Amino acid sequence: MSSQRIAFKVSGTVQGVGFRDFTQRRATEYNLRGWVKNTHCGRVEGEAQGSEESVQKLLKDISKGPRMAHVVKVEKKEIGVKDGEENFACYKTSESGFANIE
Secondary structure (H helix, E strand, O other): OOEEEEEEEEEEEOOOOOHHHHHHHHHHHOOOEEEEEEEOOOOEEEEEEEEHHHHHHHHHHHOOOOOOOEEEEEEEEEEOOOOOOOOEEEOOOEOOOOOOOO
């Protein structure tokens, strides 16, 4: 089974509603590796790696978000697979590292 890795950025009402925990729980459920964090500009972003089917399931979930979230936009791009990650981490808020998607 081949692995893929995506970077994602979620806009809308996605902070203060449990979005990172929601994403981490779902990613762990789907055996994905990667991370999720809030950004100072009010978005949630992260990276997810695993089977294409699992990555697609996660994208479907984060396009809706947890109950109190209101997702306006999900941007994603495929990036290179990384070795060495053992789980899906939840990081503290920091600056966005997500390059613009064209």
